[in-house]
Amino acid sequence: MMPEMMNFEAEPMTVPRPANTVRAAITPRNNSVYTSVDFDREGKQIGFFHVPQSPHDDAWGTIRVPLAVIKNGDGPTVLIEGGNHGDEYEGPIALGEFLREIDPRDIAGRIIAIPAINIRAVEAGTRTSPVDGLNFNRSFPGDFNGTLTSQIAAYVHDILFPKADYFLDLHSGGSSLMILPSAIIEPSPTAQGHRKNIKATLAFGAPTVVMVDNLGETRTSTASANHQGLIVIGSEMAGGGLVSQDALAICRRGIRNVLKHAGVLKGAPDIAPGANARVLKVPGSEGYLLSEEDGVFEPLSPLGSAVSKGDLAGRIHFLHTPSRAPIDLLHPIDGIVFAKRQPGRVRPGNCCFVLANEYPEALTDGP
Ligand SMILES: [Zn+2]
Known part of the structure; x- marks a missing residue:
């Protein structure tokens, strides 16, 4: 076992994988990224994927991006992302807590978690990467021949999205905005896909639900996942570069609620009084x-x-x-x-x- 990895074995369960929307075929591009986790192994692994870099002080080193896989038997795969922007903290905190707490015997299917995906921006507490100045959420589908942010986006696009049925992307307002704590509907080009996104987003259980199309932007991780046919849920939790206790509580519950909606955790989503009280749409x-x-x-x-x-x-x-x-x-x-x-x-x-x-x-x- 690699020293950076923790494993917790679980007995496999067998739960049928639900039918999903039509999936776009992705042929992974050639790349040098490698990982210390086995996506098909039962149990809990908390490791990294490695993006080889060759800066002045580290000729053959890598940038390590945290990656966890929790698997138990057959069932859907839910991919959960935090730290898309490095100054949005509730998602990475809640997702880290969840990974430490969850017993793989309590799930059916697979959870792939990337709690600090934009790792250099997370370390710096900045929206964009200090390595190349790029906004990860305007970098899809990514480029393995590009700079670090494009390489990470390409790995998520080519390797992680095709493994998943659901994608939950945890954001907050970041340094420049304060946002009503909300679950975010990603509009889908198909009526059926749109309906699935709405149902999954309502299951998150935030006080406010908002459809945001980012003016038709296609370079975000949610738009890109949607394009591949995943069921997509977003969130925006307060902001201002702060950590909000209220937003953190919504985020903690939302992660488990989406997993319940997908059937990966048992039970119905725990919708608090007042959740989904306001359903809104940014008009354009x-x-x-x-x-x-x-x-x-x-x-x-x-x-x-x-x-x-x-x-x-x-x-x-x-x-x-x-x-x-x-x-x-x-x-x-x-x-x-x-x-x-x-x-x-x-x-x-x-x-x-x-x-x-x-x-x-x-x-x-x-x-
Ligand atoms: Zn964000």
Whole structure:
């Protein structure tokens, strides 16, 4: 056994694997990434996958990315990711706790967990990687011939996604945003896939559920998993570069709830009173209120508040020109304040607020 790995053996159980959506065929690209875990072995392994690098101080070393596999008999595979952005902490904390606690005899199927996937950004506490400056969540499908972030994305895309039936991606608002703790619906191009994503996301059991399409962005890990036919669940847990106790509790429960929904853990999802109370949708570019000035942002709309088009959202102050009055920022549409900028300093194009509308269709039974 490699010293970096922990193994806990379990007796296999046999549970039929549920039918899934049609899966896109992926031919893994040639690569030098290797792992210390065996994806087909019964029990619990907490190890790493290794991405060979050759920097000045380490000619033949690797960057180790934590990777856990927990398997017991047949059943679906749930891939759970934390640390996509390195300044979003609830997911990695809750996922680490879960891995230490879970007894493989209590599951049916397989859990693959990558709790600090963007490892160098997690170590630095930054959104983007300090190695290559890239945003992991704008790097899919990745490139094994690229820099570290692209290599990690390629490994997730080519090797991990094809093994999984479900993908849970745990985010928070990060340093620049405070977000209503929410489970996030990834829109699917097919009605059937969309319905499955909605049901799995409602099972997470967050107080708010929001459909976010990132303006059609295809380079995110959830969009990429969706494209391969996985059932996809996202989350956004508070933010501001902080650790929120409330959001952590939602995240802990959400991980187990998604595993229950998939049938990997026994029982029905534990939906707390007030969970799924608000189901919303970010409507498109009109839902984003951006700064048009260089200055200091004073937010005036609380997170979660209902606002109307034209309401005062905040002000931008010009500290270098005291004779100049601040300008008003007005809400562009009616909606609920889903996300709010955290730092005071703003430049043109910075996101100050994100508004979302009601999305009652999510609660109706579709195909
Ligand atoms: Zn994030």
